[in-house]
Amino acid sequence: MATKSPKDKIFTKGSGEVATTKQFLIKSIIAASQNAGFHMEKINFTVEPASNIQYGDYASNIAMVLAAIGKKSPHAVAENIITGLETNKRFNAVVKSVKVAGPGFINFSLSPEYLAKQIKNILSAKNNYGRIDIGHKQNVQVEFISANPTGPPTLGNGRGGFLGDALSNVLDFAGYKITREYYVNDAGEQIKKLGWSVIAAGKVSGGDYKIPYPPEELYPGGYVQELAYKLQISKFKPEELNPEAISRTASKMILEDIKRITKKLKIRFDVWFSEKSLHRQGLIKEAYEALQKKHLIEKKEGAQWLRLKENDNINERVLIKSNGEPTYLLPDIAYHWDKFKRRRFDKVIDIVGADHHAHMFTLNRVFASLGLVSSSRKFDFILVQLVRLMENGQEVRMSKRTGTFITLEELVDTVGLDAARFFFLMREPNSHMDFDMTLAREQSDKNPVYYVQYAHARCASILAKASSAGSGQAKQEGIVEGSARNNLLLKLAHPSETQLIKKLIILPELVEDIASKYEVSRLPVYATDVATVFSAFYRDCQVIGEDKDLTLARLALVRATKIVLANTMRLMGIHAPERM
RNA sequence: GCCCCUAUAGCUCAACGGAUAGAGCAGCGCUCUUCUAAGGCGUUGAUCCGGGUUCGAUUCCUGGUAGGGGCGCCA
Numbered sequence: 001m002a003t004k005s006p007k008d009k010i011f012t013k014g015s016g017e018v019a020t021t022k023q024f025l026i027k028s029i030i031a032a033s034q035n036a037g038f039h040m041e042k043i044n045f046t047v048e049p050a051s052n053i054q055y056g057d058y059a060s061n062i063a064m065v066l067a068a069i070g071k072k073s074p075h076a077v078a079e080n081i082i083t084g085l086e087t088n089k090r091f092n093a094v095v096k097s098v099k100v101a102g103p104g105f106i107n108f109s110l111s112p113e114y115l116a117k118q119i120k121n122i123l124s125a126k127n128n129y130g131r132i133d134i135g136h137k138q139n140v141q142v143e144f145i146s147a148n149p150t151g152p153p154t155l156g157n158g159r160g161g162f163l164g165d166a167l168s169n170v171l172d173f174a175g176y177k178i179t180r181e182y183y184v185n186d187a188g189e190q191i192k193k194l195g196w197s198v199i200a201a202g203k204v205s206g207g208d209y210k211i212p213y214p215p216e217e218l219y220p221g222g223y224v225q226e227l228a229y230k231l232q233i234s235k236f237k238p239e240e241l242n243p244e245a246i247s248r249t250a251s252k253m254i255l256e257d258i259k260r261i262t263k264k265l266k267i268r269f270d271v272w273f274s275e276k277s278l279h280r281q282g283l284i285k286e287a288y289e290a291l292q293k294k295h296l297i298e299k300k301e302g303a304q305w306l307r308l309k310e311n312d313n314i315n316e317r318v319l320i321k322s323n324g325e326p327t328y329l330l331p332d333i334a335y336h337w338d339k340f341k342r343r344r345f346d347k348v349i350d351i352v353g354a355d356h357h358a359h360m361f362t363l364n365r366v367f368a369s370l371g372l373v374s375s376s377r378k379f380d381f382i383l384v385q386l387v388r389l390m391e392n393g394q395e396v397r398m399s400k401r402t403g404t405f406i407t408l409e410e411l412v413d414t415v416g417l418d419a420a421r422f423f424f425l426m427r428e429p430n431s432h433m434d435f436d437m438t439l440a441r442e443q444s445d446k447n448p449v450y451y452v453q454y455a456h457a458r459c460a461s462i463l464a465k466a467s468s469a470g471s472g473q474a475k476q477e478g479i480v481e482g483s484a485r486n487n488l489l490l491k492l493a494h495p496s497e498t499q500l501i502k503k504l505i506i507l508p509e510l511v512e513d514i515a516s517k518y519e520v521s522r523l524p525v526y527a528t529d530v531a532t533v534f535s536a537f538y539r540d541c542q543v544i545g546e547d548k549d550l551t552l553a554r555l556a557l558v559r560a561t562k563i564v565l566a567n568t569m570r571l572m573g574i575h576a577p578e579r580m
Numbered sequence: 581g582c583c584c585c586u587a588u589a590g591c592u593c594a595a596c597g598g599a600u601a602g603a604g605c606a607g608c609g610c611u612c613u614u615c616u617a618a619g620g621c622g623u624u625g626a627u628c629c630g631g632g633u634u635c636g637a638u639u640c641c642u643g644g645u646a647g648g649g650g651c652g653c654c655a
Binding site for chain 2: 328
C-alpha cells in the first residue's frame with residue numbers, strides 16, 4: 001500500500017474531503033498565535049480572499065484583533081505571528097510569502113505548487129468539487145413556497161421557490177441531509193372560498209342559492225372561470241350543488257397544476273405535506289394538548305387564544321374561532337410539532353413571504369416555549385420580501401383576490417427559465433423587488449446568466465477543439481490527466497492564469513459560507529466573477545498553441561474552470577450549455 | 581400607535597466590521613486575418629440626513645426622512 005507523503009495531508013482531511021484554503025490558514029494562524037502567547041478561545045478573526053491582488057491572495061485581520069486586546073501595535077503582533085507561521089513546514093508548502101501591510105493585515109500569497117495541486121483536486125473531484133462536510137448528515141428540512149392551492153404560483157412564490165431550491169442544493173453540497181417540503185394548506189376557510197368562487201363563476205342555472213361570501217372576497221382570476229368550465233358548474237341545479245366536493249376538487253386540480261409548474265421550473269420537492277393529514281393523524285389534538293399543558297391557551301370572547309408569556313410583546317392570537325373551527329395558526333403549530341417532535345429534524349428552515357413575519361415570530365416563540373427548539377435543534381426562517389408588479393412606472397396591484405397578477409409560469413415562458421432563476425437568485429431575500437414585465441422582456445437578452453453560460457460554452461469549445469485537433473490524444477480526459485502529471489501545471493504562471501486558479505478554489509469556501517448564512521445571492525455573483533476572470537485568461541493566454549506542455553497545462557485549467565462553472569450553475573439550477 | 585424589511589452610479593444590483601465602494605445595463609470612444617464579438621479595452625458616474633461605538637463603519641447602535649409589508653377569530 002502506498003504511503004501518503006506528509007505533504008498530501010496538507011490538502012486533504014482524513015475523510016478524503018478537501019479542506020479549504022481558508023480553513024487551513026485559520027488553523028495555522030491559531031497555532032502560531034498560541035505559540036506567540038495569545039489565548040485564542042474567544043477571538044473572532046477573519047481570513048478572506050484578498051480584496052485586491054496587490055495585497056496577495058488571502059488576508060487576515062488577526063493582528064488587529066489581537067492588538068486591540070493586548071494593547072500592542074498591530075504590526076508588532078503581526079510580525080510575531082508571521083515568525084511563528086514561517087517555522088511551520090506545512091504552512092510553507094502552501095504559502096509562498098506572508099507579509100504585514102496597511103493597518104495591520106497579514107497578507108498571504110499562495111505557492112505555485114499549492115495552486116497546481118488544487119487544479120488536480122478540481123479535476124479529480126469533478127461534479128463533486130466544492131462539496132464539503134460541515135453538515136455531518138444532519139437532517140435539515142427546508143420548507144418553501146407552501147402557497148395555498150387556491151391559485152397559480154406568483155412571482156413571489158418564484159422568489160421563495162428558486163431560493164429554497166438553490167439553498168437546498170447548497171446545503172446538500174455542504175453535507176446536510178435535506179428534505180425539501182411544500183406545506184399544502186388544503187383545509188380551512190380559503191379552500192371553501194375557492195369552491196364558492198368557482199360556483200359563482202359558473203353561474204348555476206335557475207333557482208336560489210346563497211353564496212356565503214361577499215363578491216369582493218371571492219377569487220376572481222381567470223383560472224377560476226376555467227375551473228368552473230372544467231367542472232361544468234353551469235350544468236348543476238342549485239339543489240345539486242355540493243360546495244365541499246367542488247372545493248376539494250378545485251383545490252386538488254390547482255395543486256396538480258402547482259406540481260406541474262414547479263417541475264417545469266426545476267424546483268424539486270421531496271414531500272408534499274397536506275394540512276388535512278394533520279387532522280387525520282391527530283396531530284392537531286396532540287399539539288393542542290401540548291399547548292394546554294404549558295398553559296399557553298386562554299379562553300376569551302367565545303374563542304380560544306394563544307397566550308404567550310408576558311413581556312413577549314406578541315399580540316394574542318386566536319387558535320380556535322368562536323364557531324369551533326381552528327384558525328390557520330393551530331394547524332401550523334401542529335405541522336411544526338410534527339417537524340420537531342415526530343420527525344425530529346435537527347434543523348428546520350422555513351422560507352416565507354414577508355407578510356408572514358409576525359406569524360413566524362409567533363411560531364418561533366411557541367416552539368421555544370414548548371422547549372422543542374434549542375441550540376442543537378434550530379428553527380430558522382427566511383423572510384422573502386414581496387414582489388411588486390410595475391407597468392409603465394405604475395404599480396399594478398398583484399393579488400389572487402383581485403385577479404391581476406402575472407404568474408410565475410408566464411414570466412418563465414417569456415424570459416426563459418435560466419434567466420428567471422438567475423434574475424431572482426441575484427437578489428437578496430430582504431431586498432424589495434419591483435418587477436416590470438416589459439422591462440424584463442427587454443432585458444432578458446442582457447441577463448448576466450448568458451455571460452456565465454457563454455464562458456462555460458467557451459470552455460467546452462476549446463476542449464472540443466483540442467480533442468479533435470490531432471496530437472493523437474482523442475480524449476479530453478487523457479489530455480487533462482497528462483497535464484496533471486509531471487508538474488506541467490507549474491507552467492501556469494501568467495497573472496491571468498493564477499488569478500483564475502485562485503478564483504476557482506474558493507468554491508468550497510463559498511459553499512460553506514452560504515450553507516451557514518443562507519446567502520444564496522452570492523452564487524450568481526461568484527459565477528459572474530469566475531466568468532470575468534476566465535475571460536481575462538482567454539484574452540491573455542492562447543490555450544492551444546505551439547508549446548505542447550503549456551497547451552496541456554492550460555487545457556487542464558480550462559477543464560477545471562468548466563467544472564467549477566458547471567457546479568456553480570448546477571447549484572443554482574441553471575443549465576450549463578456546451579455551446580451557444 | 582407598535583413590529584419587520586429597505587435606502588449605494590441615470591437604471592438593476594454587489595461589497596464576511598477592513599485597505600482605492602465593485603459589476604451589468606444605459607451613454608461615449610475604440611476593438612473581429614487568432615481557441616465563439618452573447619466577447620475584450622478605455623471612459624463618465626454613487627454610500628438618504630444627523631449623532632454614537634470602533635484602530636477602522638456602506639455594514640453595528642441610536643434619532644430622523646422616504647418607501648414596502650404586517651398588527652386577536654383570512655392564510
